[in-house]
Amino acid sequence: METNNSNGSKEFEDSISGSQTSAQANLPFDIVIVGAGSGGVAVSSSLLKRNGNLRIALVDPATKHYYQPGWTMVGGGVFSAKSTERETHKLLDKRVSQIHQFVSKVEPDANSVILQDGSVVSYDQLVMSPGLTLNWGAIEGLEDTLGKNGVTSNYRYDLAPYTWELVQNTKHGKAIFTQPPMPIKCAGAPQKALYLSADHWLKNQCLDNIDIEFCNAGGVLFGVPAYVSGLQSYMDKYGVSLSYNHNLIKVDGEAKKAWFNLTDAEGNKSEICKDFDMLHVCPVQQPPAFISESGLSDQAGWLSVDPFSLQHTQYENIWGLGDVMNTTNAKTMAAVRKQVPVVAKNIISARAGQAPSAKYDGYGSCPLTVERGKIILAEFCYGGRVAPSFPDWLNVGTKPTKLAWWLKSVALPFVYWNMMLKGRELMTNCPEEKV
Ligand SMILES: Cc1cc2nc3c(=O)[nH]c(=O)nc-3n(C[C@H](O)[C@H](O)[C@H](O)COP(=O)(O)OP(=O)(O)OC[C@H]3O[C@@H](n4cnc5c(N)ncnc54)[C@H](O)[C@@H]3O)c2cc1C
Structure with missing residues (x-):
């Protein structure tokens, strides 16, 4: 295996940074990681903690890394947007080679990934963590009006501050919050934006003048029944x-109108138009196209993995991590935190010729910001089994608590930047080990 570049090697060498020389980079990597988001950065550190000699390449065109769970807090006026952003290279261990390119295809039978400029990077083991694709264009007219005319979304770094601006400026009228069909990342995020907005309007005595509607393409408030009554209250x-079974399909920002496909209890479909003053949109979410184009997906296009070992169902040296997978856990950073040591440990085993032994239990969590200062902390595993991290007497779980708010606003960002991304694995049931 060797690293080729159909356009000449210079461009490819220029796109690699890290402590390795270009000559070293032209050798096959022990491990190639696709995507330098939550999963990609964390697993690079986790692997190096276990074996400091691994040659790792991390491929991602993005130079900035975001703590996306913070964007709900930006939209609620709690965090600044800047506090959720870091330069990726500053987060990485110096031993990791960064390749600033988009992966356009994986050729699993040749153990290589093809970059956008045609270069080829070879691997022994591949970790796929490119996240999911936000398809803003799937809703007609949305892209033309995002960030103006009262139309916003906490799902983008540059737009979350506009949510807070709108919340502060809205004193009366109609506010609509939308949720697209599942799966989406952080299934609670659309309603978190709603609660923090409503809480602000309540505390500023204008809630009585604002008509709030939650237009949800699904049929339930939250997928895990244990949390529904607390949220409903x-x-x-x-x-x-x-408004359940309401799927946003079109927006006219200047006219302040939004159209929804509506499915009634008998399955009849119709279209309905609603006026708004403020519209918070959660975009349509789908698997990255190159997963199915590379023959690595299930029928729905998500990366096909064993739900416990996170090993690809067809290729033993490919592993999944994060939002891209077809596992049934909640697509959250909390899930990634638990998945990372499983993947790292199983890769180390695979390199030693052993079968994967570490197992992911489907843990995910969703801190539902029901009011400023209080959170219902939903934590659950595969099958919707409630899985609290804290003892019962702390009462963190189905009830709103200040402790859970402290966790989200103070503890978890600290844990993310200083522990999870650095390979310091806290409460993951999968301690690091040197091999
Ligand atoms: C508004 C919002 C609120 C959230 N709230 C919470 C919360 O409260 N709690 C929680 O646990 N989680 C929350 N999440 C979810 C959490 O942020 C994600 O689940 C997590 O970031 C997923 O990590 P990932 O590594 O799979 O993907 P990401 O972190 O999205 O990273 C994917 C990376 O892959 C790169 N990439 C994509 N395609 C390619 C390609 N072809 N080639 C190379 N690189 C590529 C991208 O540039 C990106 O850097 C929230 C998310 C949002 C948007």
């Missing part, structure tokens, strides 16, 4: 109209 408190 907040919807009631804020006087929110819940």
